Amino acid sequence: MDTIKPVVIGHTRETVHLRIAVTILLVLVAYRMVIDFSPQLKFFFELHTQLPVLHALTNFLFFWLLALLWIAYRRWHEAVVRRRELETIFTSINPDVLLVADGEDRITMCTVVVADMFGYQPGELLGKRTDFLYSDPVEVGQKRETAVYPKAKSSCIGYATGRKKDGSPLALEIIVSRLVSSSGKVILLRDIAAWKDAESSLIESERRYRSLVENAPVGVLLVDVDGRITAVNQPMLRMMGAPSTRDLVGSGVMGPDSPVGVVIASAVRRCMDLRVPVFLEELCTSQWRRELRLEIHLAPLQDAENRPIGVQGVFADITESHRLREEFLQAQKMEAIGHLAGGIAHDFNNLLTIITGYTDLLKRSLSPGDTANAIVDEILNAGNRAGDLTRQLLAFARRQKIQPRVVNVNQVIMGMDGIMRRLIGAHIELVFLPADDLWAVCADAAQIQQCIMNLAVNARDAMIEGGKIVIRTANMTCDEAQNSRYDRIEAGRYVMISVSDTGTGMSDHVLSHIFEPFFSTKGPQAGSGLGLATVYGIVKQSHGYVSVHSEEGKGSKLDLYFPRVEGKPEDALAADVDTMRLRGSETILVVEDERSVREFAAAILENFGYNVLKAQNGEDAMRVAKQFEGKIDLLLTDVVMPKMGGYELASMLPGFIKGLKVLFVSGYASLDLPHQATIDPQHGYLQKPFTGITLTKKVREILDA
Numbered sequence: 001m002d003t004i005k006p007v008v009i010g011h012t013r014e015t016v017h018l019r020i021a022v023t024i025l026l027v028l029v030a031y032r033m034v035i036d037f038s039p040q041l042k043f044f045f046e047l048h049t050q051l052p053v054l055h056a057l058t059n060f061l062f063f064w065l066l067a068l069l070w071i072a073y074r075r076w077h078e079a080v081v082r083r084r085e086l087e088t089i090f091t092s093i094n095p096d097v098l099l100v101a102d103g104e105d106r107i108t109m110c111t112v113v114v115a116d117m118f119g120y121q122p123g124e125l126l127g128k129r130t131d132f133l134y135s136d137p138v139e140v141g142q143k144r145e146t147a148v149y150p151k152a153k154s155s156c157i158g159y160a161t162g163r164k165k166d167g168s169p170l171a172l173e174i175i176v177s178r179l180v181s182s183s184g185k186v187i188l189l190r191d192i193a194a195w196k197d198a199e200s201s202l203i204e205s206e207r208r209y210r211s212l213v214e215n216a217p218v219g220v221l222l223v224d225v226d227g228r229i230t231a232v233n234q235p236m237l238r239m240m241g242a243p244s245t246r247d248l249v250g251s252g253v254m255g256p257d258s259p260v261g262v263v264i265a266s267a268v269r270r271c272m273d274l275r276v277p278v279f280l281e282e283l284c285t286s287q288w289r290r291e292l293r294l295e296i297h298l299a300p301l302q303d304a305e306n307r308p309i310g311v312q313g314v315f316a317d318i319t320e321s322h323r324l325r326e327e328f329l330q331a332q333k334m335e336a337i338g339h340l341a342g343g344i345a346h347d348f349n350n351l352l353t354i355i356t357g358y359t360d361l362l363k364r365s366l367s368p369g370d371t372a373n374a375i376v377d378e379i380l381n382a383g384n385r386a387g388d389l390t391r392q393l394l395a396f397a398r399r400q401k402i403q404p405r406v407v408n409v410n411q412v413i414m415g416m417d418g419i420m421r422r423l424i425g426a427h428i429e430l431v432f433l434p435a436d437d438l439w440a441v442c443a444d445a446a447q448i449q450q451c452i453m454n455l456a457v458n459a460r461d462a463m464i465e466g467g468k469i470v471i472r473t474a475n476m477t478c479d480e481a482q483n484s485r486y487d488r489i490e491a492g493r494y495v496m497i498s499v500s501d502t503g504t505g506m507s508d509h510v511l512s513h514i515f516e517p518f519f520s521t522k523g524p525q526a527g528s529g530l531g532l533a534t535v536y537g538i539v540k541q542s543h544g545y546v547s548v549h550s551e552e553g554k555g556s557k558l559d560l561y562f563p564r565v566e567g568k569p570e571d572a573l574a575a576d577v578d579t580m581r582l583r584g585s586e587t588i589l590v591v592e593d594e595r596s597v598r599e600f601a602a603a604i605l606e607n608f609g610y611n612v613l614k615a616q617n618g619e620d621a622m623r624v625a626k627q628f629e630g631k632i633d634l635l636l637t638d639v640v641m642p643k644m645g646g647y648e649l650a651s652m653l654p655g656f657i658k659g660l661k662v663l664f665v666s667g668y669a670s671l672d673l674p675h676q677a678t679i680d681p682q683h684g685y686l687q688k689p690f691t692g693i694t695l696t697k698k699v700r701e702i703l704d705a
């Protein structure tokens with residue numbers, strides 16, 4: 001610490017005594033010197049020596065003054081040391097500035113700390129008024145007779161803004177005490193800038209905390225040990241149905257008149273009783289009579305001595321997230337079933353290809369009057385129904401390979417009028433209301449027919465005693481997105497197919513499950529539960545939407561929305577081509593790992609005049625192609641095979657066989673193919689199961705392209 005050099009201005013008692021003694025002593029010394037060195041005053045000296053009493057008195061007075069001078073000096077020295085010690089102690093334990101001012105408010109003493117705080121040396125302030133240290137002397141002057149400078153002989157505290165030597169401001173706390181023995185005062189100046197910063201930081205921290213709590217997407221609630229609400233944010237107010245904070249703070253947790261309050265009060269009491277954190281998920285009804293699912297997190301509050309003082313809670317409205325989670329789980333379930341359906345379809349379609357293919361060959365070998373025709377027809381019908389079931393499995397999971405074309409929905413529906421009427425029966429009236437100038441859509445015509453058939457069958461089963469089915473088409477323009485029960489219909493232009501009935505309708509429970517695979521209200525022997533699931537899958541695969549309206553006892557209406565496309569509709573349901581036009585003489589390389597399917601496809605193609613090479617996988621096909629000396633015109637290959645698959649084979653063979661065309665066949669759905677690659681538009685795709693005619697039509701189509 002630097003050496004303290006206190007500055008003292010004023011006449012203390014010790015100083016006065018010392019000055020008097022020094023003055024008298026100097027007078028006596030001067031007197032003796034004058035007598036000794038002035039001849040003219042010798043007379044007085046002789047007189048002084050001739051009078052012993054005067055001489056003794058002079059000597060006594062001289063030595064008395066010396067003693068007095070010594071005593072005064074000692075007292076003065078002790079006072080100075082005491083002051084220095086006190087000031088040293090004060091400045092060492094207190095970093096504040098201490099000022100002493102006289103009655104005129106002028107500084108008579110100050111500690112050296114003023115240099116660190118204000119930048120002045122102590123000597124620069126002596127004699128100046130105390131308001132010299134303030135940035136606003138007028139303000140301090142107004143306080144002179146009040147808070148800062150009291151008239152009473154007591155201490156008080158005030159605040160002001162100080163001014164440093166460089167002009168910068170300084171936040172000060174001022175403590176003033178009047179001196180009892182004089183009209184002066186002692187002033188303590190304390191730098192409170194750090195306190196101000198801490199206070200500002202605390203205020204800002206509290207503001208951020210309040211903003212965080214108020215703007216939180218969850219409800220926050222504080223309850224004291226008596227069950228009274230002490231704090232609540234806006235989301236919590238909305239959950240509890242209170243208009244303002246004043247309606248809740250200070251009151252008890254809401255009671256039985258509020259379903260939400262009942263749940264909250266029960267959870268708070270449980271947390272208080274157990275004195276452990278509580279996590280709950282509760283379902284209740286809000287004041288707007290809607291279902292509200294709350295996720296509740298509660299924790300007990302304790303003081304420093306671990307005594308309970310209340311409960312803090314966070315309440316999250318997870319109604320929407322719970323709904324999305326349920327939808328996600330439903331989507332996962334459908335995805336899993338879709339993968340399962342794709343795997344089943346692969347093996348099942350191979351078997352159906354063999355069954356229906358050879359049955360078709362058998363039928364063609366029979367004469368028209370042969371009694372075996374009826375048996376063969378039943379086998380073909382069973383195979384076709386099995387193929388339909390496989391396609392339904394793929395359709396509901398949106399994994400069926402589709403062949404979209406620009407079609408007119410009115411023409412597609414009118415083309416199935418006869419079969420529709422035979423399907424629903426004579427006891428049900430069928431009405432078709434086609435729209436004029438209906439827009440075109442890009443979809444698979446066969447799938448649209450399947451949707452209409454499935455909806456008609458469901459409507460028929462809901463009208464056992466008869467009724468009416470109305471099929472209506474219309475052009476629809478949605479200027480903005482619309483939410484239906486199952487879909488969010490985006491803004492755009494659509495062709496709507498509406499199928500309504502006058503049947504029994506559906507309950508909310510049934511409506512929530514109608515598009516689930518294998519869900520059925522018809523009993524185990526009456527349906528597969530894939531009808532509406534197939535419809536939903538087909539529409540979504542065509543980038544469309546579904547809307548359902550139904551009430552128990554009032555019938556049902558399902559609206560299918562297909563996006564409008566520009567273009568001229570094609571004849572999606574063209575008649576079969578003459579079998580003579582399906583014949584050819586080109587060389588075809590058939591690659592299939594399933595021996596029965598390979599032999600069947602080869603037999604069909606050979607029967608239609610084609611030259612056929614056979615291979616059991618990709619590697620075998622490469623070997624056969626290299627050994628064959630002629631030209632191979634078409635590669636007919638399965639997609640999924642051991643060692644080398646169809647895609648890899650199709651990418652390698654054209655490298656040394658110029659002009660090679662490719663036709664892929666597979667029992668998998670197109671979206672379930674392992675290592676799925678994009679099929680080149682010039683290549684063809686044929687879904688299993690297929691008949692001989694289907695195969696030869698597709699082969700001829702690829703070769704003639």
